[in-house]
Each structure stands twice: as C-alpha cells, then as structure tokens.
Amino acid sequence: MNRPDDAVLDTVATGSYYAPHDVLGLHGQPDGTWVIRARRPLAQTVTAVLADGERVVLTHVRAGIWEGSTDTAPLSYTLETAYDGGVAYTADDPYRHVPTVGELDLHLIREGRHEELWRVLGARLHQTAGVDGVAFSVWAPNARAVRVVGDFNSWDGQGHAMRSLGSSGVWELFIPGLGVGTTYKFELLTQAGPWITKADPMAQHAEVPPSTASIVTDTTHEWADDAWLTRRGSRSPIDQPMSVYELHFASWRPGLTYREAADPLVGYLIEQGFTHVEFLPLAEHPFGGSWGYQVTGYYAATSRFGTPDDLRYLIDRLHQADIGVIMDWVPGHFPKDEFALARFDGQPLYEHPDPRRGEHKDWGTLIFDYGRNEVRNFLVANALFWFEEFHVDGLRVDAVASMLYLDYSREAGEWEANIYGGRENLEAIRFLQEVNATAYKRYPGIAMIAEESTSYPGVTAPTSQGGLGFGLKWNMGWMNDSLEYMKRDPMYRSHHEGELSFSFVYAFSENYLLPISHDEVVHGKGTLFTRMPGDHWQKLANMRAFLAYMWGHPGKQLLFMGQEFGQMSEWSESRSLDWWLLDQPAHRELFNFVGALNRVYRDHAPLWARDSDAGAFTRLGAPHWNPNVIAFSRRDNHGNTIAIVCNFSGAPVYDFSLDLGESGQWTEILNSDVPEYGGSGVGNFGAVRADDSGRATMTLPPLGVLWLSHSTEGSS
Known part of the structure; x- marks a missing residue:
C-alpha cells in the first residue's frame, strides 16, 4: 500500500495540507486494490460502509488519520465512527468527491472573463453523485492552505481543509449534509505563517453586523415582473421619463424590513409620481454610518433588513407597480476591516499592492487592483449579479472620478504617472468600459449611471468610440451652480444669472441626470429648504420654483428623500425623516406640488424625449x-x-x-x-x-x- 510520509500525514491531520484529497478519500493502488483514508481524531473505531453493504474496517495510522483497503472500487461509501462511550456517528466523506469547479470555469477566472462568477465561487448548494451538500470555493492564490470553518464544525477547520485547484488560485471543498442557514468563514494559512479568518468575498448572505460570518443561502423567490422586464428591454432610459427618489433605507422609515417596506414605499412613490427609486448601497457593510459606501460583502444584500429574498420581494413589488429600481454600487474603494477583503490571503490581493494606487488617503479605504484579471472579474460579475439575481434596473456607480485619476486627492510625489506619462488610471478606465459594455449587452434597457464630477470626456459615449460607456452622468456642475444661485437673496440674483444659464452651454455634451442627492443635505450644508433665502413662505416658494426649473431643464432628475416635503433639519442616518412636517399645511402643499410636478412631467414628452438633443x-x-x-x-x-x-x-x-x-x-x-x-x-x-x-x-x-x-x- 502506497502511503504518504509522516510529514504529509501530520500536515493533513492539522488541516494544513494544500492537497488533502490526494491523501484522504479513495485511492487506487498499483496492485489493483483500493485504499480509503479518513481523518477522525480521537475516534475509537472507524469503518467505511460501502454502497453494497461491505464494511471496511480502518486502522489508525498516525495523528488521527485512519485507513483501510478493499479489493473492489466502491461506488460510494460513508464513514461510521465510534468515539469514547461507544456512540457511533455516520457521515459522508467530503474527500471522496470530485471537484465542483470545472476546468472551463477555472480558465475563465484566470482570464477574468467569468460573467457569472457567483455561480462558481462562494458557497453554493450542490448535489454530486446523489449527495446534497454545499460546495465551497474561494480565490486565494497566496495562501499555503485554506480551511472552511463554521457552526457545523464548531469553528475548527482542521477536518475541512480545501484543495488547491492549481495555478488558478482557487481552493475548493464539497461538504455533504450542509444546507441553507449554515454560517461559515474561510481560514487561510498565510505565507508569513499565521492563520487568518475571513468572510467569504462571494457570500450572498451574511450575519447582521456587528457579526461578520457568511451564511449559506438559496433563493426560492418566484418573480412576477416579467411584464416590467419585457417593457424595460424594449426601450432606452435616455428617451423615457426618469425622476428618481433617492432613499436611505434605514432612515426612511426606521424599523421596517424589506418586506414591511413594500406596501408603504410603493404607495408613497405612486402618490409622488416618481418613476424610479434609488437605494443608497444595500450591499453588506459593517458600519452603518458609512451609509453603505464602505462595502465588505459585494454579493450580499445587507441582513439588517431581512434576507436576500426579502429584498427580491421588495424589488418585485416595485416593478409590478411600474417603478424602476436603481442600486448604488461602490467599485471605487473598500474598507480595511480585517475580516473582509483587505490583505485577503495575507497579502494585497483585491487592493493594488502599491499604496500610491491602492489606498485612499482621505477615506481611509483601499482601492481595487483594476489591472488584475481576477479582481476586475470580481467587480464586473458583481454588477451583473445585481441585474441577474435582483432584477435591478440600473447601477449608480459611486465616486467614478476617484477611479479615473491616479492623482485624485494626492499631492505631487504621492502618485505615479501611467505608461504614457499621464494622470489617467488606464486600468480603471478599461474596467469601467468592460462593465458598462457587458451590462448593456446582457441587459438591454438598464441604466449605468456615473457619479463623475470632472470634465472627463465621453463618460456617456459608447465604448466603441472610446467612451466610458455609461448611460447617464450626474451633472455636478449644474448642481453646484444652481444651488449657489438659489441661496442668494432674490434682490441680488440678477447679477448672477450665468450660474443658471451656463448649464445650457454643455447640457448636451453628455446624457445627464440632475442630482439633488444625499451629499447635499449633510455635513453642515443644511437642507434644500434651509438653503433658500427669505421667510418660511419664501423658502417654500423658492423650493417650488427651483424644482420646477430642475424638472424642466434638460436631463433626468434625482431628489433625495425629505426634500419633497421641505425637510428642515439636516439628514442623519441615525434617525427618521421629519414626517410630522406633512401635518403642516405649507409642507403638505409642497409635497403635493412635487407629486403634480412628476405627473405633469411624465405626461408631456417634450420634457424628456430628447433630453440629450x-x-x-x-x-x-x-x-x-x-x-x-x-x-x-x-x-x-x-x-x-x-x-x-x-x-x-x-x-x-x-x-x-x-x-x-x-x-x-x-x-x-x-x-x-x-x-x-x-x-x-x-x-x-x-x-x-x-x-x-x-x-x-x-x-x-x-x-x-x-x-x-x-x-x-x-x-x-
């Protein structure tokens, strides 16, 4: 019998071997017999029960490793283990199963071209050889060994070491018997020596913060929005009405779950006449005060408000009410939390290794390595994931300017020029072009929207013409100029007419969306109401005038929650909007005006059909x-x-x-x-x-x- 040497067996015993399936499981021998090995520390007896009923008694070899032989290749087997006290436990053996990730998948991952990455990596319900369980896989090319830990093994991963799938950097293990609700993480043995524990980058469900474990999930939601998706696919947002209600879920109606919010939110948006709702980021994030803009779980809808299927239910209900859904998406940076993406396998992996390109000094976050195939793939597939799995109608891409420029918020000497000596981040530009082109190819009728604050040319130009390929760009210049104008006393506005009319000069240089967003009602800026001059009546009159001007101006519209009824106090994510204002007649009248504004706008094609013409x-x-x-x-x-x-x-x-x-x-x-x-x-x-x-x-x-x-x- 060919047996690995003691050093290998000792490494397998501690779950530290890169190829545990080469030792454990079923292996043919040169003499035609078959050996079965299993790791069962502290066992009194271990017996392999074959599919035909044959019982193969295994003997202890070393450090909890047991083995036995049989003359015929078993089609399958289970392991019966007795511990001190005589109680026997029967379980399938993870190490008898073939890999759950195919060679084509591995090739596409290496090339950065796997458009449905979430179907291959992460934790997926899987059936192999008639056995149900969970297939775990993770990309960690710098790790020396990887283990799965979770509630199913008391967070001790020594018995659930994953196998390396070669140069792809992917590790894999199928664990029979696990299912939905299993909590887990990955343990990685770093090149430097210590083990580190990480949440799954591809997890589609996570514990409610501050807990950080990943959770095995599956969807049972049955979509009922076929009519909406058909209509969406037959038209372009560019020549359709679009007025967007931007919403921070936690503070819109505090305490509501995704499901509980469906009725009041749908009713509210219908009453107000908005065509779309845009959610501040709902991907999992550890710190609520980041408003979701510091993401740790790019594929996991935050568990603060329910399960992923609960969010699917909410989106489905919105679609059935003819309301589009835009999700805020943050591919520009990610936080340094130790449990998440930062130095994932002990070295810079998702982040660029050069801190001049890999770290945001202002935000204290890390920047993705857009030039690495697997990282680019992670992000492109994530955008497609939200369209495919959650039926969202658009992604508003956060902080695009920070991605485009190598010298963004950096002093001289703190950045390195590109290969042509310029300041543009060529790798990030190629990533943005790829994600936009791929998303529009797969999902006609969607909207990719750039929050881009500079004069970078061709943000909404097609990628075939060298543009970034976005559908819409936030018009930050219009926003800054118009708000500057509106805060002035009407007596002095005549000297500043250019602050409003200048936007007409460039209004058609891109496909624009006009934003009055969350960023304009925080950090001491007040609210739209408090920015207006005059007494209470004049402030509301100014607001009505400004909104009517905004809705009439070329471009789509976006308004942050609370401004539709004249919120007076600055927004805070930690408390509710001042809904009591709707009991005040003057603010209720503004609320009614915004509803009328939206309805008249939608009914009159000149206000939206040729926005970019x-x-x-x-x-x-x-x-x-x-x-x-x-x-x-x-x-x-x-x-x-x-x-x-x-x-x-x-x-x-x-x-x-x-x-x-x-x-x-x-x-x-x-x-x-x-x-x-x-x-x-x-x-x-x-x-x-x-x-x-x-x-x-x-x-x-x-x-x-x-x-x-x-x-x-x-x-x-």
Whole structure:
C-alpha cells in the first residue's frame, strides 16, 4: 500500500495540507486494490460502509488519520465512527468527491472573463453523485492552505481543509449534509505563517453586523415582473421619463424590513409620481454610518433588513407597480476591516499592492487592483449579479472620478504617472468600459449611471468610440451652480444669472441626470429648504420654483428623500425623516406640488424625449435677457413644445413679453405659485396666446415658474 510520509500525514491531520484529497478519500493502488483514508481524531473505531453493504474496517495510522483497503472500487461509501462511550456517528466523506469547479470555469477566472462568477465561487448548494451538500470555493492564490470553518464544525477547520485547484488560485471543498442557514468563514494559512479568518468575498448572505460570518443561502423567490422586464428591454432610459427618489433605507422609515417596506414605499412613490427609486448601497457593510459606501460583502444584500429574498420581494413589488429600481454600487474603494477583503490571503490581493494606487488617503479605504484579471472579474460579475439575481434596473456607480485619476486627492510625489506619462488610471478606465459594455449587452434597457464630477470626456459615449460607456452622468456642475444661485437673496440674483444659464452651454455634451442627492443635505450644508433665502413662505416658494426649473431643464432628475416635503433639519442616518412636517399645511402643499410636478412631467414628452438633443432646446428671451427670468423651450419628436418660464425675483412681473417661437394658444400646465401648492395665486388664467410672430404677453408670479404647452394638432 502506497502511503504518504509522516510529514504529509501530520500536515493533513492539522488541516494544513494544500492537497488533502490526494491523501484522504479513495485511492487506487498499483496492485489493483483500493485504499480509503479518513481523518477522525480521537475516534475509537472507524469503518467505511460501502454502497453494497461491505464494511471496511480502518486502522489508525498516525495523528488521527485512519485507513483501510478493499479489493473492489466502491461506488460510494460513508464513514461510521465510534468515539469514547461507544456512540457511533455516520457521515459522508467530503474527500471522496470530485471537484465542483470545472476546468472551463477555472480558465475563465484566470482570464477574468467569468460573467457569472457567483455561480462558481462562494458557497453554493450542490448535489454530486446523489449527495446534497454545499460546495465551497474561494480565490486565494497566496495562501499555503485554506480551511472552511463554521457552526457545523464548531469553528475548527482542521477536518475541512480545501484543495488547491492549481495555478488558478482557487481552493475548493464539497461538504455533504450542509444546507441553507449554515454560517461559515474561510481560514487561510498565510505565507508569513499565521492563520487568518475571513468572510467569504462571494457570500450572498451574511450575519447582521456587528457579526461578520457568511451564511449559506438559496433563493426560492418566484418573480412576477416579467411584464416590467419585457417593457424595460424594449426601450432606452435616455428617451423615457426618469425622476428618481433617492432613499436611505434605514432612515426612511426606521424599523421596517424589506418586506414591511413594500406596501408603504410603493404607495408613497405612486402618490409622488416618481418613476424610479434609488437605494443608497444595500450591499453588506459593517458600519452603518458609512451609509453603505464602505462595502465588505459585494454579493450580499445587507441582513439588517431581512434576507436576500426579502429584498427580491421588495424589488418585485416595485416593478409590478411600474417603478424602476436603481442600486448604488461602490467599485471605487473598500474598507480595511480585517475580516473582509483587505490583505485577503495575507497579502494585497483585491487592493493594488502599491499604496500610491491602492489606498485612499482621505477615506481611509483601499482601492481595487483594476489591472488584475481576477479582481476586475470580481467587480464586473458583481454588477451583473445585481441585474441577474435582483432584477435591478440600473447601477449608480459611486465616486467614478476617484477611479479615473491616479492623482485624485494626492499631492505631487504621492502618485505615479501611467505608461504614457499621464494622470489617467488606464486600468480603471478599461474596467469601467468592460462593465458598462457587458451590462448593456446582457441587459438591454438598464441604466449605468456615473457619479463623475470632472470634465472627463465621453463618460456617456459608447465604448466603441472610446467612451466610458455609461448611460447617464450626474451633472455636478449644474448642481453646484444652481444651488449657489438659489441661496442668494432674490434682490441680488440678477447679477448672477450665468450660474443658471451656463448649464445650457454643455447640457448636451453628455446624457445627464440632475442630482439633488444625499451629499447635499449633510455635513453642515443644511437642507434644500434651509438653503433658500427669505421667510418660511419664501423658502417654500423658492423650493417650488427651483424644482420646477430642475424638472424642466434638460436631463433626468434625482431628489433625495425629505426634500419633497421641505425637510428642515439636516439628514442623519441615525434617525427618521421629519414626517410630522406633512401635518403642516405649507409642507403638505409642497409635497403635493412635487407629486403634480412628476405627473405633469411624465405626461408631456417634450420634457424628456430628447433630453440629450440640442436641437430640441431653445433659450428664450433674446436679444433682451431679463436677468431675473430664465426661459427656454423643449420639443419632442412630434412637434409638441413646452416653454419653461422662471421668475426668480421676489416680485411678480406683469405684461412680460416673450417670443415663444410659435403662435396660438399656450396652455399653462403647471404654475408653481397657485394657492393649492402654497403660492400667492399669480398667473394667467390657464393660458397665454402668442401672436402670429410667436410673441406672447404674460404675468410671471413671484419666485414662480410656468410650464406652457403648445401642441401640434393631430400629433401623438
């Protein structure tokens, strides 16, 4: 009988051998017999019970390793083990099973091209040779040995060492008898010597923080959103209405689970008329105060609010109500928590090894090594995972600017130029192009949205033209300029008209989304309400005017929760929104106005059908601009036109003459100053009429915005 030497047996006994299946399990011998080896420390007797009923008594060899032989190759066997006291336990042997990861999978992982990585790595329910269990696999190329630990082995992994699958860096072990709910981690023997314990990077479920173990899971959710997905796949968000309600789940309605939130959230969004909801990151994260932006479990929906299937239920319900779902996604950095990705196998692995490229000084986090195939694959597959497994309709990609530039937030000498001597991170650019191209190829009708704050060219240009390939880009310039303008006393706004009109110069250079996001209502910035000048009435009037201007401006819209009813206190993730404000008539009127804004917007194609087409936009008022009035018109593909006329002064403007460009009646479809929304009631009795030259005379309400509609007869 060929037997490994004692040094190998001792290493196997402690779960420290890189190839435990070469020693344990079933092995053919040169003389035609078969040997069965098992690790059963402290056992009194060990017997292999073959499928045909034959019993093979194993004898102790060394350090808890037992072996026995049989003349015929058993199709399968179980191990019957008796310990002190005579009680016998029967169990299948993990080491008799073939690998659960195929050669093609390993090849794709090495190449960085496995688009469904979550189906191969992590912890997956699996059946092999008729035996149910869990297949564990993890990428850890620098580890000397890897073990699975969990509640099933009292967190002692010596009996569950994984096998190395060669140059792929993947380790694998099938453990029979385990199922959904099993908690586990990986133990890794580092090159430096000590063992370290890590959560599974591919885990699809995790314990509720501050606990950090991974949990075996499976989905039983039956989706009912086929109609939504069919419609989504037949159209592009670019030429559809999109008004997004950005929401931090924990503080929107504190205490609700994913399932409990379904009814109130769907009802609220329907009442408000938003087309989409965007969740701040819901991937697992250890620190709630990071708002989800420091992710440790990229494939695990946070357990704070329920199971992954509970989140699927919520998304399904939103889709059935014709509401799209956008998820905040954070591929730009990850935290240094010891249990997670940082120095995963004892060395930099997911992070770039050069701290000039691998660490965010400002945020105290690490940066992915975008040039490494397996890391890039981990992130690309993660984006696809959210589309495939959770049916999300878009990903808002956080902090894109920090990924694009090697000198982002770094002083001279703290960064290294790329191979061409430039500051662009070429590897990150290639990653972004790949994830966008792959996502759009697989899931037509989705939206990949970049939070990108610089003038980097071609963010929304196709990758085939050298662009990054995003569908939409946050218009941070518009946001900063417009908020700067709105905070000014109306008396002085006339000197700063360019802060609003400058956006018209570049509004069509990308496909833009206009954001008033969570970042604008924290860190001492106040809220949209508190930024507005004047008394309480004037603040609300300014808010209505600003939102009507924003919804009329080219681009899609995003509004952070609470601003729709004039939240007065700065947002904190640790407490609820000030819902009591909806009991105050003035704030309820603002709430009703936002609902009307969304409904009118959705019903009128000129406001969204050609958002990125400069030919559908006209600045009104030339050649004599009124410095307090910003006016422009939008057209659809059928000759219908909407004029947006904004008076940002504190007084009404009577007999205001404006060339609207088309003669006939212009219907007042929205007036931010009507009494039902808390306004003063200044308007035009529902319509204005333009003469044959297209010029109309109208009354502009104070701190008010008019939307005027001119329809072509017979148009659709």
